[in-house]
Amino acid sequence: MTTSPDVTRAPTTAPTTAPPAKPRGRAVRTASWYAVALLISSVMILPILWMLTVALKGPSAVFEVPPRLLPHEFHFKNFIDGPKVIHFPRLLLNSVVITGLSVIGGVMTSMMAGYALARLRFPGRKVWFYVFVGSMLLPPVVGIIPLFQLFKDIGWYDTWLPLIVPAFLGGNPLFIFLARQYFLSIPHSIDEAAKVDGAGHVRIFVSVMLPITKPAWITMSILAFQMSWNDYLNPLIYLYSSEKWPLSVGMASFASQFAGQTPDWNLYMATNLLYMLPPLAVFFVAQRYFIQGLSALGTVNQR
Amino acid sequence: MAAYVFLAPAVIGFTAFVLYPLFRSAYFALTSYNGLSDPEFIGLDNFRRMFTTDPSFWPSVRATLLLVVLYVPLSLAIGLALAVFCNQRMRGVSLLRTLCYLPVVLPVVATITLWKFVFNPQVGLANQVLDWLHLPTSEWLSGENSAMPSIVIVMLWSVGATMIIFLAALQAVPTELYEAARLDGAGPRTVFFRITLPLISPIMVLQVVLQMVTALQAFNQPKILSPDGLGGPGFSTRTLMLSIYGNGFPKLGQVSQFGYASAQVWVLFLVIVVVIAATARFSSIWTYSDHVS
Numbered sequence: 001m002t003t004s005p006d007v008t009r010a011p012t013t014a015p016t017t018a019p020p021a022k023p024r025g026r027a028v029r030t031a032s033w034y035a036v037a038l039l040i041s042s043v044m045i046l047p048i049l050w051m052l053t054v055a056l057k058g059p060s061a062v063f064e065v066p067p068r069l070l071p072h073e074f075h076f077k078n079f080i081d082g083p084k085v086i087h088f089p090r091l092l093l094n095s096v097v098i099t100g101l102s103v104i105g106g107v108m109t110s111m112m113a114g115y116a117l118a119r120l121r122f123p124g125r126k127v128w129f130y131v132f133v134g135s136m137l138l139p140p141v142v143g144i145i146p147l148f149q150l151f152k153d154i155g156w157y158d159t160w161l162p163l164i165v166p167a168f169l170g171g172n173p174l175f176i177f178l179a180r181q182y183f184l185s186i187p188h189s190i191d192e193a194a195k196v197d198g199a200g201h202v203r204i205f206v207s208v209m210l211p212i213t214k215p216a217w218i219t220m221s222i223l224a225f226q227m228s229w230n231d232y233l234n235p236l237i238y239l240y241s242s243e244k245w246p247l248s249v250g251m252a253s254f255a256s257q258f259a260g261q262t263p264d265w266n267l268y269m270a271t272n273l274l275y276m277l278p279p280l281a282v283f284f285v286a287q288r289y290f291i292q293g294l295s296a297l298g299t300v301n302q303r
Numbered sequence: 304m305a306a307y308v309f310l311a312p313a314v315i316g317f318t319a320f321v322l323y324p325l326f327r328s329a330y331f332a333l334t335s336y337n338g339l340s341d342p343e344f345i346g347l348d349n350f351r352r353m354f355t356t357d358p359s360f361w362p363s364v365r366a367t368l369l370l371v372v373l374y375v376p377l378s379l380a381i382g383l384a385l386a387v388f389c390n391q392r393m394r395g396v397s398l399l400r401t402l403c404y405l406p407v408v409l410p411v412v413a414t415i416t417l418w419k420f421v422f423n424p425q426v427g428l429a430n431q432v433l434d435w436l437h438l439p440t441s442e443w444l445s446g447e448n449s450a451m452p453s454i455v456i457v458m459l460w461s462v463g464a465t466m467i468i469f470l471a472a473l474q475a476v477p478t479e480l481y482e483a484a485r486l487d488g489a490g491p492r493t494v495f496f497r498i499t500l501p502l503i504s505p506i507m508v509l510q511v512v513l514q515m516v517t518a519l520q521a522f523n524q525p526k527i528l529s530p531d532g533l534g535g536p537g538f539s540t541r542t543l544m545l546s547i548y549g550n551g552f553p554k555l556g557q558v559s560q561f562g563y564a565s566a567q568v569w570v571l572f573l574v575i576v577v578v579i580a581a582t583a584r585f586s587s588i589w590t591y592s593d594h595v596s
Contacts, residue, residue, distance in 0.1 A: 230410050
């Protein structure tokens with residue numbers, strides 16, 4: 001956000017720079033830096049490349065010993081057959097709806113609460129701020145059983161409501177905190193001007209504040225998208241019918257079907273690749289916001 | 304007045320989804336509640352059963368602590384080392400950073416399931432690579448002793464998340480300090496331990512707390528990676544979270560032990576509170592502050 005430094009810019013410091021060394025020493029250092037960089041890159045990228053090659057193999061080639069790095073024939077049909085195993089299009093739609101609504105709800109209510117806490121004077125303002133910050137420290141697991149019982153009692157078991165409604169009511173204390181921080185950084189002359197023009201709070205919030213705070217809510221939306229797309233425990237608990245599952249639960253059950261060795265790994269790998277695409281796309285389109293969001297998440301790491 | 308309108312959703316949500324469940328779960332912990340009949344008050348019986356007769360409780364404490372002890376120091380050390388490494392002016396450094404973020408960007412379940420296959424003893428990538436390097440292979444997730452370390456490896460693959468935070472901290476260190484140190488003839492090691500580390504120590508302490516809290520609540524990795532989904536083989540990967548899940552949300556046909564699971568929730572919660580309190584208490588000793596001359 002505004003307070004966290006932009007991690008994407010070029011490094012400004014080189015903590016390890018020693019006094020200018022002899023050219024030969026520098027060449028050795030550069031070479032060794034690249035050697036280490038290559039090692040790190042391979043650890044990060046190898047499993048993904050392997051996933052790609054297996055996704056393109058035919059059923060008999062998956063278990064070849066020794067394995068080939070490149071399949072000798074490409075089975076693009078895996079990308080058709082794999083998703084069929086778990087009704088991918090339907091689960092994708094489920095994920096999109098659940099995630100979309102969670103993002104809208106969570107960001108909207110957090111922005112509203114942040115606005116009230118930062119720009120409005122009312123009794124109990126400080127108290128509520130501390131309450132929300134305090135609830136950031138509360139592990140989500142503490143309430144999981146009574147919440148489950150509550151939603152079951154009001155007939156929301158096996159529906160998407162327990163995954164969506166909480167986002168519309170309170171969203172996420174971290175987002176409230178971030179929204180408040182951002183609103184505090186906006187000069188007060190802006191609301192004054194709008195008030196003189198006769199705008200009410202709702203009007204100020206919608207037409208003045210939302211446009212100014214765009215970086216804040218884009219970052220929050222990306223974070224909320226990540227959290228919801230990654231969420232596994234909640235849909236696992238609440239959704240009994242497999243046709244209501246989001247992709248996270250679908251993929252986990254897909255993978256666990258392979259207790260032994262079945263020749264269908266290629267189908268799984270192809271499907272998993274498709275499941276990864278939306279977050280990857282978001283990352284490459286909005287890399288800066290994504291990384292700022294992750295830095296902000298560092299204040300409340302939930303992985 | 305307007306303030307309450309803006310705050311209402313958050314306040315309602317906090318009351319209904321945070322405050323109410325908090326007290327309710329404390330009450331459940333003292334009952335034999337099973338979700339079907341009314342909760343029956345049984346005092347501390349759940350805790351007695353946990354500490355004395357439940358054969359899986361102490362193993363799950365052990366599994367949880369093992370995960371914390373392996374994961375937290377490694378993720379902080381590797382995260383910081385990567386951040387320092389990626390904070391240098393080299394051609395291609397931004398590509399390297401992007402590659403480190405990649406595992407963080409991918410959906411958690413997608414990476415976990417992928418590693419489930421990487422660790423397949425016969426044809427998984429892990430043993431293929433070890434074979435190729437002529438190193439001894441491993442049973443990974445299906446061995447009692449290697450299962451938890453394997454889970455930690457999967458978690459460490461996403462160390463880019465920690466790296467991002469340290470990178471931001473490193474870039475906030477004023478350049479003048481480094482220049483002054485260089486003029487005084489300090490070597491890279493001295494600079495790192497006398498300037499960099501003290502200045503990022505507040506972030507470090509925060510990360511210690513958050514990583515511990517994260518590790519104590521590990522669920523997705525052991526749930527998806529253990530061969531039986533219950534923390535096997537044996538009890539080797541049955542973390543407290545998995546134990547809570549298993550007791551509270553068992554397979555169809557078995558009775559949910561909401562009371563007993565709530566008691567376990569509170570044990571986990573208290574451990575987390577102790578970790579936060581202890582770190583906060585000692586952080587004044589570790590962290591650098593301006594008035595120390």
